[in-house]
Amino acid sequence: MNLFIQALIVALITWYVATALPMFLRWSFYFGAPLVAGLVNGIIFGDIAYGLKVGATIQMAYLGMVAVGGALPSEMAISGYLGTALAMSVKLPPEAALTVAIPLGALGLLCQNAKMTLNAIWVHKADKYAKEGNIRGVKLMNLYGSQVFPFLTYFIPTFVAIYIGSKGLDKLLTVVPNSVIQALKVTGGLIPALGIGMLLSYLWQKEVVPYFIIGFFLVAYLKLDIMFIAIIGGCLATIYIFNTSKKEEAIDD
Structure with missing residues (x-):
């Protein structure tokens, strides 16, 4: 071309x-x-x-x-x-x-x-x-x-x-x-x-700071592949959202 x-x-x-x-x-x-x-x-x-x-x-x-x-x-x-x-x-x-x-x-x-x-x-x-x-x-x-x-x-x-x-x-x-x-x-x-x-x-919120630190050390020290980190991060984010939703539902009830 x-x-x-x-x-x-x-x-x-x-x-x-x-x-x-x-x-x-x-x-x-x-x-x-x-x-x-x-x-x-x-x-x-x-x-x-x-x-x-x-x-x-x-x-x-x-x-x-x-x-x-x-x-x-x-x-x-x-x-x-x-x-x-x-x-x-x-x-x-x-x-x-x-x-x-x-x-x-x-x-x-x-x-x-x-x-x-x-x-x-x-x-x-x-x-x-x-x-x-x-x-x-x-x-x-x-x-x-x-x-x-x-x-x-x-x-x-x-x-x-x-x-x-x-x-x-x-x-x-x-x-x-x-x-x-x-x-x-x-x-x-x-x-x-x-x-x-x-x-x-x-x-930057205190609830998500640990996830940021975990991701940093996985990349910096364990030298894991960025795609692997992205998948793990996506899974952790999903778990966090589900847990947060359950807490909000419990408060409403």
């Missing part, structure tokens, strides 16, 4: 996830964009294992992200799908990929703000059609008109960034000293720690 087709597919996915995806799918495909993008871009670029490593590393930076009143600290579709694709196109180490994805996510808020502002045009037109009793016009404005500006603000920048930007980034990396790449890896390695810290600030 050549770069043009890869850029076209990623740009279409980024636009669709950011603006046209049904709401019930946004929790996974949008808020979990880097992780999902790791699999999707892994298939597109022909290296699923590498894609998952890049996506999982980027996702860790957003573990503590909270959307309040629709306001986001980062554009997840841009950071996830475009950031992962750019990193994979030039074979950046997963840790260094964060230094590409995080700034892209911040810049991506410009796309979101432009979409929210310009789409007011179609809202007013829909209101006009509603007053006239034109149901078809209202549907057209909401289903199709509302996607005109998002297509321009998401699809085109993403396509250009991958098709042209990856070539420029690849040339840049050929002249960048290896020490700089290593520094980016170290810096990128600190960002997931920040994401985990943000998440713990919301979840």
